[in-house]
Amino acid sequence: MQARSRRFKANAAAALANPVLQANLRTSKGKFVDKRATAILELDDFEGTREAARQVRDHVLKDLDLWLERFETTATARGASVLWAKDGAEICRHVADIARRHSVKKVVKSKSMLSEEAGLNQALEAAGIQPVETDLGEYILQINDNEPPSHIIAPVVHKSLDEVADLFERAHKKPRKTDIAELTREAREALRGHFLSADMGISGGNFLIAETGSVALVTNEGNGRMVTTLPRVHVVITGVEKVVPTLDDLSMLMRLLPRSATGQSISNYVSLLTGVKQRDEADGPEHLYFILVDNGRADLVGSEFQDMLRCIRCGACMNHCPVYQTIGGHAYGWVYPGPMGSVLTPLYLGIDQAIDLPQAATLCDQCGVVCPVKIPLPGLLRRLREKQMEKRLRPLMERVALKAWAWVAARPRLYDLATRIGVRYLAWLAGGRDRIGVLAAAPEWTLGRDFPAPEGRTFRELYRQRSATVAK
């Protein structure tokens, strides 16, 4: 996927100026946040489960290579092939090779964020293979000229019903419908033929289970089951960090994932797929491939950012983020929006490719509080800010101003003088009013709000005066 993360500010400005998007964001927020809040109450010990989940994920990451080898052994024993991809280009090469080997003309896809990381659809088209997205949201985006998703769970959360109705009328050339059931029926009719005629199914993988060699898929629409069972060939593309040791670990994580993601106790479908179709089995692919992807993940193992690899892609951090709620997911400019994206994008694409993202957070820690695997997201964002500072990637003026302020703040007499001048300047700007309309020293503040005027004297001045008076 082409990264637009360097244009974050412009992207955000466009999002703020888009009234349809703003209205859509307001409605979607309540849906995710309120439903999650209710769903987690079903667990007797939500915090205890979070802690257990954190431990399982950390346990895996400590010996990730060994768990992956274990998975490779068990999956291979069940007739699957395990391939490794170091980056997006290698994912595309593997898929093209597999497609060639099995004479694949058409691919049906269930959601995979790795496919977005790799820009797989474009690569397939270039190889003369037709990719068809079958997740309703991804399908909508594909027929809308391959628009990128704005959310990892709900890729079209930025769109309204009306926008989808217009799009379907245009793309399907059928009478416009606004009833959701009728719209989904229309999509279903368009997709059914593809499911039956596709030669290959591509899915993501929510978890890989080392003890059984299985992949767990968590979906709501049922398309995942068709993608993974109807075509002759099934390719699973997922990150190397998604492995968990046992089915027990999976069931524990599943108590958290749907509740954190969509506020569901359990998703409509949870599929556990193991091996190729056996002789006595009616369903399943004849060929099963796992493409396990690094694309920056291995570098995080053992680093100060390893905590991020615990992520189970629920999206709770973005749903609860005040910045995401205000600008939506596209502004972040790559595959992962919200706090998760503000950490992953610079780590996977390069710290200089997403300079704004770690800065574009209030550090309110709502993301850290809701994260089901206790990733300290604000701390990681702050570490990325430190990296930017160390690499001198921040604007010179910002670095100089910070150093100057810190130097003065360490010298009380000088600080006293500087602040006395500062508040008098601000009071002069206010000109007797209780607010300042345009603040040249911090122009961004007054773009969308006033700056309240200071009282005009510093506390330390007034306190000294008062102490002097009392002493007399």
Added chain:
Amino acid sequence: MRVGLFVTCLVDLMRPRIGFATLRLLEAAGCEVVIPAGQTCCGQPAFSAGDRVAAAALAKKVIAEFEGFDYVVVPSGSCADQIRNEYAGLLAAESAWQARAQALSPRVFELTDFLTRVAQVEQLPGTFRGSITYHDSCGGLRHLGIKQQPRQLLARLPGVELREMVGAEDCCGFGGAFSIKFGAISAAIAERKCDKAAATGADAIVGGDLGCLLNIEGKLRRLGDETTRVLHVAEVLAGDC
């Protein structure tokens, strides 16, 4: 008990009356209050900006100035969080300083937390009349557990009617330097907060962190709301408003 009052740089600059209100509340609670004259800032702006060196230097300064008191009280959840929860990690490379940070940490309190849990005040000097909606600031709420403390204290004032807003815990969009680096986003988040507060029809929005309050007040006024008051909890409790 001997209490060191950390005024905070924002209160020092923008709203000295909050500092005096805090002083009055602590004295009314029977504390011997000392305000170290050399204090400046807790260093959080540098810490959040990624400048650990500057943040560590200011952390040492605060520790040296305040470690001699029984308690340190701060009229800000954000700054109290910085001193209480971040200093030890920030100074991890210097074990002597880290030990001093750890020794100071449990004695650092946000004002309302101190008044309810440590001083356990019964009487408050304030006399506010009207309805109040309380904004929970992020640092205090999520890292210090400040939630009921200010509400308990405000409820003691006979003229106060508390009206909870939907999303009282939602961030107001201030975020320190975020508010001047991403002004448009910050102001848009503030607008949502203002809308929620306005829906309660309360006479005043009250909170415990001046950064949030300046953000909310600035947005309210820009939106044309000239009447809703925006006050620090210390001002209300001390009767300075």
